Amino acid sequence: MRDGSPDAAFTAGMYRHGGVVGLRASRHDLRASIQALTAYVRQCDASHVFTSVAVFFNTASPPHRDTQNENTPNLVLKLSSFSGGGLWIEDSCGSVERLVSGKPTLGKILNFQDGKLYVQAREKWHATEPWEGSRVVLVAYNLGCAAQLSADNRTDLCSLGFQPPRSVGDVASPPGDKPTILEVFSGTSRTAAAARRRGLEAHAFDHTLQPVKDVGTAIKSFRDAWLSMDQIRASMMQSVLQMVNERRALAAALAGAGASLLAIKLLLQSRPERFRQVPGVWLLGVLPETCYGKALTEKIAEWSDKYGEEGVFEYNLAGWRTVCCCSWEHAKVVLGLRPFKMERFSAFANVTSLATGSFFSEGERWKRERRILSPAFNAKNVESLIPAVQCVAEQLLQEIEKDVSAGKEVDLTELMPLYTADVICKTGLGHELNLLQARSPDLIDDMKVLADAVQTRMFAPFPYWKVPGLAPWIDDGDKMKKKFDQRAEETMKLANSGGKSITEKLRAMEGDKFTNRELLDNILVLLIAGTDTTSTALGWVFYHLSKDQALQKQVAEEVRSLPEGELSTEQMESLHMVRAVWLETLRTTGPAAFLCFENNEEFTLAGKRQPPGTQFTVPMQYLMMNDPEVKTKLGNDLRSYRPTRWLGPEGIIKHPPFDTLPFGHGPRICLGMRLAEYEGLLAIARVVQKFDFMPYEKPEPEKTLTFTANNPVEHITIRVRPRTW
Ligand code: HEM
Incomplete structure (x- = not known):
C-alpha cells in the first residue's frame, strides 16, 4: 500500500472464505510489520x-455488516491525523439517518476517543463518515471458526501477536493471584532467589555493562524519553530497549534500579x-x-462496566495493586476512613520537594493547615472576596x-484558565496579574510544567531527584517551584485589597499561623488546585x-434582568437554571473524575481483608453516571446531560452527598468549593447575559487527564455574538 493512493487496504492474520479458513500469505514476507x-x-x-x-487508507465503506466475524467488537485505531471519519452505526434510538439498501435507517x-473506537460489526450496519485529511486506520477483528485452523497455523497466529479467543491459541494467561518477579540487570540475582524461596515465580536477566561512552547523551536520551507522561508507556519500553541495545551504563543502571524496586515491592506486598x-x-x-494520563478516566469506566458487577474490582498498574470502588456502596466505606486511616496515594510523598501544603499533607500536619486555612474560605470571607471576583469577571x-x-x-480553553488564575491571584494574593488583559499564558504554562514534574516524580521507578544534579536533566520542577515562590513574594508585596485577600488574612x-514558607507552599496549592479545575x-x-440552544435560551431568560454591579451569594443561589447547568457539568465532565487513596490500617471491604498500603480508586464521575443509588435520586438516564434533573418545584434539589461529590467527600472535601462555585456561577450568568453562543457543530472534543481530568485535547472554540433580546 503506497502513501497517497486514494483508496487502499492491507490485511493480515486469519482469513475465512465460506467454510475455508487459513492464514494470509503476507505473514511470510511482512512478519515484522505484522508483529x-x-x-x-x-x-x-x-x-x-x-x-x-x-489497514485502510482513505477507504470510505458504505453501510455493511461483517457477517463473517465472530460476535466480538472490532477495534478501530487511528494511524494518521484526520478530523471526522468516525463510523455511523445503526441504532433505533439514534438521530442520524442513512440509507441502508435504499431504506432510511436511524x-x-x-467518534474516535483517544484515537480508538469499538464497533459491533457483525450485528449492526455501519459505514464510514466523511473526514478531512488522510484517513489511515487499523482495524483489529475476530473471524469466526478460528478453532478450525490447523495446530501449526494456530501457533503461528499467536506468534504473530494475534489474540484469538481463549480456547484457540496459547495466549499468555492473565496474571493470577501470585505475582511474578522479573529481576532485570540482576547481577547475582538475589531478589529472584529470595522470591523463589517464598514460592513465587521469578526470572532473572543480566547482561554485561560496557564502559560509559557518552554519559551526557545517555542521561539526555533517558530524560527525553521520560518527559512526556502522555507517552509513559512508549517511553518506558523505549528507554529500556534503548538501554539494553546501546548498553549505556548509566541508563541501564537507572532501569535496573527501577525494575529491582518494582520486583522488591511485589515481593514485599502481603497477600490480600x-x-x-x-x-x-x-x-x-x-x-x-x-x-497515566490520557485514557485512564475512560479506562476506569470501561473496566467498571466490564469487571465491576460486584461494585468493586482491581487492577495492577505497574506493580501497584489498585482496588477500584465502582459502586457508592463500597466507595463510601473507603471515603468514610478519610482523613486519618485513608490517606492520599503514597506516591504523593515523592513530590514534597515540589508541592506541599494542605492538598499534599497528611495527619497532624494536614489538620493544622486545614484549621489555619479554613476560616479564609468560610461563607463570610468568600462574601468579602466578591468585589475582587466581580472585577475579574468584568475583564x-x-x-x-x-x-x-x-x-x-472565542477560545474558551485559552480564556477560562486566565480568568480563574486572575481570580486566585486577586482573591488569594490581593493583587491582580491581569493575565486576561495581557492574554498571557505564562503562569498557566509554568503550572503545567510543575504539574508534569509532579506526575513524573510520582510515578518514577526510583527517586532520581535525590541524586545530586540529576533532577534538572529529567524535569523542570525545582526551577518552576523557585519561580512561583519569587512571583508570589513579589505579588504579595503589591497587595492592595485593604486586608481582604486570603494571604493578608492569614x-x-x-x-498559631503559617510561617512565610508554609504560606508560600499553601498559596501554590491554591493556584494549582483552583485554576485548571x-x-x-x-x-x-x-x-x-x-x-x-434551547437550554441556553432558558439560562438567558433567567439571567436577563440581573442588575449591573455586584451580585451577592444569595442572588447567585436564586439562579436555579444556572446552578443546574453547573451541577450537571461537574457531574458529567468535572475536573476531578476520580481520586486515589491508600489505607494505613487493615480493614474489610466487601467482606475481603485489605492490608495496609493498598491503593484505592474512587471514580466519582463513573459513580455519578452509573450508580443505582444515584439513579434513585437523579433518574435512570444518568449517561445523558440533562441539567433539569437537579430541579424541583421549589428550585434546586441538592441530593446530598451527590451534589458535592465532584468536590470530594467528608473532612477533606475541596477547601475552595464556595469560591469555585461563586466564580463559576458568576461567569456563566454574566457571559450568557451579554453573549449568545452559536450552535457547536464540530465533533465533541476528546478529553485528556493532566493535573485535572476531562481537559479538552483540542481547544473548545465557539462563535459568539452579542445577545439581543
Ligand atoms: C470546579 C472546581 C473545583 C473542583 C471540582 C475541585 C475538586 C477538588 C477535589 C475533588 C479535591 C480533593 C478532595 C479530597 O481529597 O477528598 C479538592 C481539594 C482541594 N481543593 Fe478543590 N476543586 C475545585 C476548585 C478549587 C478552588 C477554586 C480552590 C482554591 C481556591 C481549591 C482548593 C482546594 C484545596 C486547597 C484542596 C485540598 C483540600 C484538603 O486536602 O484538605 N479547589 N478539590
Missing part, C-alpha cells in the same frame, strides 16, 4: 480478541484477598493499556467582546450551552 501492528493493537487494548488486522455516530481482576500483561499489568466580558468585535471565535491571624468545568459549560 508491529499486532503489538500496537495489544498496547491499545491488552484484552482485545482479534484474529486479523486490516443510527448514531461513533482479591477482587475480580482486570487482565493485564506480565509485571506491568494494565499499564500498556493506558498511560472576562471585555476580552470576549474584543474577540467578537474582531470576528474571531498573615494578620493571631496565635474551575476553568475546565467552565469550558464544558459553554460547550453544552452552545450545543443545546
Whole structure:
C-alpha cells in the first residue's frame, strides 16, 4: 500500500472464505510489520480478541455488516491525523439517518476517543463518515471458526501477536493471584532467589555493562524519553530497549534500579484477598493499556462496566495493586476512613520537594493547615472576596467582546484558565496579574510544567531527584517551584485589597499561623488546585450551552434582568437554571473524575481483608453516571446531560452527598468549593447575559487527564455574538 493512493487496504492474520479458513500469505514476507501492528493493537487494548488486522487508507465503506466475524467488537485505531471519519452505526434510538439498501435507517455516530473506537460489526450496519485529511486506520477483528485452523497455523497466529479467543491459541494467561518477579540487570540475582524461596515465580536477566561512552547523551536520551507522561508507556519500553541495545551504563543502571524496586515491592506486598481482576500483561499489568494520563478516566469506566458487577474490582498498574470502588456502596466505606486511616496515594510523598501544603499533607500536619486555612474560605470571607471576583469577571466580558468585535471565535480553553488564575491571584494574593488583559499564558504554562514534574516524580521507578544534579536533566520542577515562590513574594508585596485577600488574612491571624514558607507552599496549592479545575468545568459549560440552544435560551431568560454591579451569594443561589447547568457539568465532565487513596490500617471491604498500603480508586464521575443509588435520586438516564434533573418545584434539589461529590467527600472535601462555585456561577450568568453562543457543530472534543481530568485535547472554540433580546 503506497502513501497517497486514494483508496487502499492491507490485511493480515486469519482469513475465512465460506467454510475455508487459513492464514494470509503476507505473514511470510511482512512478519515484522505484522508483529508491529499486532503489538500496537495489544498496547491499545491488552484484552482485545482479534484474529486479523486490516489497514485502510482513505477507504470510505458504505453501510455493511461483517457477517463473517465472530460476535466480538472490532477495534478501530487511528494511524494518521484526520478530523471526522468516525463510523455511523445503526441504532433505533439514534438521530442520524442513512440509507441502508435504499431504506432510511436511524443510527448514531461513533467518534474516535483517544484515537480508538469499538464497533459491533457483525450485528449492526455501519459505514464510514466523511473526514478531512488522510484517513489511515487499523482495524483489529475476530473471524469466526478460528478453532478450525490447523495446530501449526494456530501457533503461528499467536506468534504473530494475534489474540484469538481463549480456547484457540496459547495466549499468555492473565496474571493470577501470585505475582511474578522479573529481576532485570540482576547481577547475582538475589531478589529472584529470595522470591523463589517464598514460592513465587521469578526470572532473572543480566547482561554485561560496557564502559560509559557518552554519559551526557545517555542521561539526555533517558530524560527525553521520560518527559512526556502522555507517552509513559512508549517511553518506558523505549528507554529500556534503548538501554539494553546501546548498553549505556548509566541508563541501564537507572532501569535496573527501577525494575529491582518494582520486583522488591511485589515481593514485599502481603497477600490480600482479591477482587475480580482486570487482565493485564506480565509485571506491568494494565499499564500498556493506558498511560497515566490520557485514557485512564475512560479506562476506569470501561473496566467498571466490564469487571465491576460486584461494585468493586482491581487492577495492577505497574506493580501497584489498585482496588477500584465502582459502586457508592463500597466507595463510601473507603471515603468514610478519610482523613486519618485513608490517606492520599503514597506516591504523593515523592513530590514534597515540589508541592506541599494542605492538598499534599497528611495527619497532624494536614489538620493544622486545614484549621489555619479554613476560616479564609468560610461563607463570610468568600462574601468579602466578591468585589475582587466581580472585577475579574468584568475583564472576562471585555476580552470576549474584543474577540467578537474582531470576528474571531472565542477560545474558551485559552480564556477560562486566565480568568480563574486572575481570580486566585486577586482573591488569594490581593493583587491582580491581569493575565486576561495581557492574554498571557505564562503562569498557566509554568503550572503545567510543575504539574508534569509532579506526575513524573510520582510515578518514577526510583527517586532520581535525590541524586545530586540529576533532577534538572529529567524535569523542570525545582526551577518552576523557585519561580512561583519569587512571583508570589513579589505579588504579595503589591497587595492592595485593604486586608481582604486570603494571604493578608492569614498573615494578620493571631496565635498559631503559617510561617512565610508554609504560606508560600499553601498559596501554590491554591493556584494549582483552583485554576485548571474551575476553568475546565467552565469550558464544558459553554460547550453544552452552545450545543443545546434551547437550554441556553432558558439560562438567558433567567439571567436577563440581573442588575449591573455586584451580585451577592444569595442572588447567585436564586439562579436555579444556572446552578443546574453547573451541577450537571461537574457531574458529567468535572475536573476531578476520580481520586486515589491508600489505607494505613487493615480493614474489610466487601467482606475481603485489605492490608495496609493498598491503593484505592474512587471514580466519582463513573459513580455519578452509573450508580443505582444515584439513579434513585437523579433518574435512570444518568449517561445523558440533562441539567433539569437537579430541579424541583421549589428550585434546586441538592441530593446530598451527590451534589458535592465532584468536590470530594467528608473532612477533606475541596477547601475552595464556595469560591469555585461563586466564580463559576458568576461567569456563566454574566457571559450568557451579554453573549449568545452559536450552535457547536464540530465533533465533541476528546478529553485528556493532566493535573485535572476531562481537559479538552483540542481547544473548545465557539462563535459568539452579542445577545439581543
Ligand atoms: C470546579 C472546581 C473545583 C473542583 C471540582 C475541585 C475538586 C477538588 C477535589 C475533588 C479535591 C480533593 C478532595 C479530597 O481529597 O477528598 C479538592 C481539594 C482541594 N481543593 Fe478543590 N476543586 C475545585 C476548585 C478549587 C478552588 C477554586 C480552590 C482554591 C481556591 C481549591 C482548593 C482546594 C484545596 C486547597 C484542596 C485540598 C483540600 C484538603 O486536602 O484538605 N479547589 N478539590
